[in-house]
Amino acid sequence: MQGTTQPTTPQPAAYPATDRTVPTRSADRASYDKDVVHAILDEAYVCHLGFVRDGAPVVLPTLFARVGSRLYVHGSTGSRPLRMTGQADPGLPVCLTVTHVDALILARSAFHHSINYRSVVVHGTAYDVTDPEEKRLALDALVDHVVAGRSKDSRPANKKELAATAVIRLDLDEVSAKMRTGGVNDEPEDLALPHWAGVVPLRKGYDTPVGDPDLAPGTGLPDYLAAL
Amino acid sequence: MQGTTQPTTPQPAAYPATDRTVPTRSADRASYDKDVVHAILDEAYVCHLGFVRDGAPVVLPTLFARVGSRLYVHGSTGSRPLRMTGQADPGLPVCLTVTHVDALILARSAFHHSINYRSVVVHGTAYDVTDPEEKRLALDALVDHVVAGRSKDSRPANKKELAATAVIRLDLDEVSAKMRTGGVNDEPEDLALPHWAGVVPLRKGYDTPVGDPDLAPGTGLPDYLAAL
Numbered sequence: 001m002q003g004t005t006q007p008t009t010p011q012p013a014a015y016p017a018t019d020r021t022v023p024t025r026s027a028d029r030a031s032y033d034k035d036v037v038h039a040i041l042d043e044a045y046v047c048h049l050g051f052v053r054d055g056a057p058v059v060l061p062t063l064f065a066r067v068g069s070r071l072y073v074h075g076s077t078g079s080r081p082l083r084m085t086g087q088a089d090p091g092l093p094v095c096l097t098v099t100h101v102d103a104l105i106l107a108r109s110a111f112h113h114s115i116n117y118r119s120v121v122v123h124g125t126a127y128d129v130t131d132p133e134e135k136r137l138a139l140d141a142l143v144d145h146v147v148a149g150r151s152k153d154s155r156p157a158n159k160k161e162l163a164a165t166a167v168i169r170l171d172l173d174e175v176s177a178k179m180r181t182g183g184v185n186d187e188p189e190d191l192a193l194p195h196w197a198g199v200v201p202l203r204k205g206y207d208t209p210v211g212d213p214d215l216a217p218g219t220g221l222p223d224y225l226a227a228l
Numbered sequence: 229m230q231g232t233t234q235p236t237t238p239q240p241a242a243y244p245a246t247d248r249t250v251p252t253r254s255a256d257r258a259s260y261d262k263d264v265v266h267a268i269l270d271e272a273y274v275c276h277l278g279f280v281r282d283g284a285p286v287v288l289p290t291l292f293a294r295v296g297s298r299l300y301v302h303g304s305t306g307s308r309p310l311r312m313t314g315q316a317d318p319g320l321p322v323c324l325t326v327t328h329v330d331a332l333i334l335a336r337s338a339f340h341h342s343i344n345y346r347s348v349v350v351h352g353t354a355y356d357v358t359d360p361e362e363k364r365l366a367l368d369a370l371v372d373h374v375v376a377g378r379s380k381d382s383r384p385a386n387k388k389e390l391a392a393t394a395v396i397r398l399d400l401d402e403v404s405a406k407m408r409t410g411g412v413n414d415e416p417e418d419l420a421l422p423h424w425a426g427v428v429p430l431r432k433g434y435d436t437p438v439g440d441p442d443l444a445p446g447t448g449l450p451d452y453l454a455a456l
Contacts, residue, residue: 025307048287048327050286056351057323061325093284097289104273113371121287153424155338155418198443201435204431206428212414213411
């Protein structure tokens with residue numbers, strides 16, 4: 001408006017829906033909300049990275065990290081998807097998917113058995129990260145994605161290790177979340193059946209950390225691990 | 229040998245290694261042992277199914293079940309991979325991957341951070357299951373894969389539900405497991421660093437089942453759930 005200070009362009013709170021990110025089924029379970037998408041990604045340790053090799057699909061589990069609206073995957077320079085990305089021009093078409101299984105849904109009818117889950121599917125193109133500064137930031141993010149704050153409490157990669165590690169990036173442009181929450185959805189006419197029905201939550205969390213037998217004397221469990 | 233009774237042909241205990249199932253990296257972590265492969269598959273609720281659509285990879289999480297050396301995936305007849313399989317001749321090239329994350333590995337060096345995991349990658353062709361008897365067996369297996377014994381304690385699918393459900397099968401021919409186990413693998417010269425290093429196991433298991441509010445009177449928790 002006239003006379004008021006223009007704010008910087010606000011970031012939209014949602015990713016745009018596209019042909020590839022609108023599911024053919026249960027579209028009501030889809031979300032494009034950035035906070036929802038980011039939370040599902042950040043909670044996962046492993047993603048499933050899909051790419052096409054010799055015309056056939058390949059899906060491999062791999063560590064990843066998010067920095068803003070960008071994902072990073074790293075691995076040995078000899079690993080297949082990383083090598084293929086480095087050789088691809090202008091990049092490697094990929095699909096990166098993350099899934100959490102939260103609960104088993106046991107219905108009275110076999111048909112309505114299900115699981116509660118939260119997933120994110122990212123479509124896009126993976127590019128080799130060649131800028132040394134971006135690569136170092138990505139590697140820190142990958143370590144911090146495993147345990148927040150950990151990159152500052154470990155020895156950074158040296159030149160040899162950096163040279164042996166490839167990092168690829170994938171922008172969050174075409175991305176959606178999908179989830180099922182809640183309880184059993186049986187047909188009304190099945191409610192009187194004598195089968196137990198309900199939700200079996202899967203347990204999440206950590207067991208007690210086990211220190212390496214060769215820890216330097218006096219090295220205690222850091223607070224960021226004790227708090228897990 | 230002469231004079232001895234010939235046994236029936238024994239099933240090989242391992243899947244054959246192929247170009248696609250020998251990893252380019254850490255081949256010592258790979259296994260083709262059928263018992264190893266099957267145990268990893270059976271422990272998972274969800275697989276990640278990869279296929280190619282319009283030349284680009286797509287990776288979707290989905291329920292699955294194993295029957296012997298065959299996997300089944302089901303879904304709505306309207307879901308994309310199932311519809312594509314039904315339309316593909318002679319079938320849809322897929323890659324089906326299952327991953328368990330068992331522990332976080334915190335090393336003194338950023339480079340040696342890792343996770344303990346167990347994964348299985350299956351390459352092959354998915355076929356639409358059209359035989360009614362095989363389809364029914366597959367649907368029972370899918371319910372029993374969620375909780376063993378459950379298919380006998382639920383109402384079987386009726387005609388309308390069977391018609392709305394598509395099932396695809398994928399034979400375990402080209403398949404391998406890969407896993408990382410054990411502790412931290414730091415460089416000898418890093419052992420004296422003052423960073424805590426060790427293994428953080430991820431907790432597995434179930435929380436207390438929550439019965440549907442509309443359970444028929446007198447419907448108690450079945451033994452197969454109480455024993456989880």
